[in-house]
Amino acid sequence: MKLVFATNNLNKLAEVQKMLPSSIELLSLKDINCFDEIEETATTLEGNAKLKANYITEKFGYNCFADDTGLEVAALNGAPGVYSARYAGEPANAENNMQKLLTALDGKPHRNAQFRTAICLNLNEKQFLFDGICKGYILTAQQGEKGFGYDPIFQPEGYNKSFAEMTTEEKNKISHRGLAIQQLVAFLKSIH
Numbered sequence: 001m002k003l004v005f006a007t008n009n010l011n012k013l014a015e016v017q018k019m020l021p022s023s024i025e026l027l028s029l030k031d032i033n034c035f036d037e038i039e040e041t042a043t044t045l046e047g048n049a050k051l052k053a054n055y056i057t058e059k060f061g062y063n064c065f066a067d068d069t070g071l072e073v074a075a076l077n078g079a080p081g082v083y084s085a086r087y088a089g090e091p092a093n094a095e096n097n098m099q100k101l102l103t104a105l106d107g108k109p110h111r112n113a114q115f116r117t118a119i120c121l122n123l124n125e126k127q128f129l130f131d132g133i134c135k136g137y138i139l140t141a142q143q144g145e146k147g148f149g150y151d152p153i154f155q156p157e158g159y160n161k162s163f164a165e166m167t168t169e170e171k172n173k174i175s176h177r178g179l180a181i182q183q184l185v186a187f188l189k190s191i192h
Contacts, residue, residue, distance in 0.1 A: 001023065001063070002025045002062065002063070003020075003026055003027065003062070003123075004026075004027045004056050004060070004062040004064040004065075005028060005064075005066075006029060006052040006056050006065065006066035007029065008028065008030065010028065013026060013028050015172065016181055019181060019182070019185045020185055020188065021188070021189055027062070032056075032060050032062060034056065034059075036055075036059075038051065038055050039051070040052070040068065043082060044082055044118075045070050045081075046118040046129060046131075048068035049067055049068045049129075050066075050120045052120070053066040053121065054122065057122040063123045063124065065120060065122070065184060066119070066120055067120075067177065068082070068118055069116065069117040069176060069177060070082050070084045070116055071084045071149075071150050071154070072113060073105070073113040074110060074112040075110050075112070076101075076104055080097070080101065084097070084149070084150070085149075087101065088100040094149050098152065102138075102140070102141075105138055112136075113135075113137060113138050113154065114133050114135045114136065114176075115134045115176040115177075116131065116132070117133075117177045119132075119180045119183075119184050130183040130184050130187070132175070132176040132178065132179030132180030132183065134174055134176040134179065136154055136157050136159075137154075137155050137157075138155075139152075139153045139154070139155055139162060142164070143155075143165055144162045144165035144166075146164050146165065146166065146168075147164040147166070151163035151164040151171075156175075159174075
């Protein structure tokens with residue numbers, strides 16, 4: 001079976017391919033000659049994942065899945081949430097996003113947060129949703145050199161280091177995206 005992962009991130013693609021049964025051939029957007037910028041205009045993570053998956057299924061005719069991820073901070077009523085990637089405005093920049101978030105939390109004692117990933121799978125004219133959550137805290141300063149996005153300021157519950165201080169393998173076992181992908185993989189294995 002061929003399945004498109006609506007991403008241009010080849011590292012993410014390779015990571016997911018390793019988790020899937022060998023009977024599933026995973027394709028990237030480039031593999032299907034999709035070079036379109038798919039607008040993420042929904043107000044929820046699930047909505048954006050659906051927009052991307054539906055775009056590929058409708059325009060290219062493939063079974064497809066797509067994801068969207070957000071950082072939800074309790075003291076900020078769930079912000080930046082669906083707007084995490086462009087929290088500090090254009091151009092989208094992880095450093096600016098982290099600085100804006102740290103400034104917004106300055107002096108706030110409660111720094112609870114969670115990363116959440118929503119995945120939408122379009123398979124044989126049916127749609128399935130998967131959700132992964134990793135609870136943790138926002139640190140007061142950046143720690144670590146690995147990872148991307150908000151990883152240097154997010155410390156998962158039960159750990160004394162940030163995502164940016166973890167190996168990829170450590171992070172994938174507990175991360176929001178890793179948990180959502182595990183659900184997707186388990187579902188695909190159960191029907192395949």
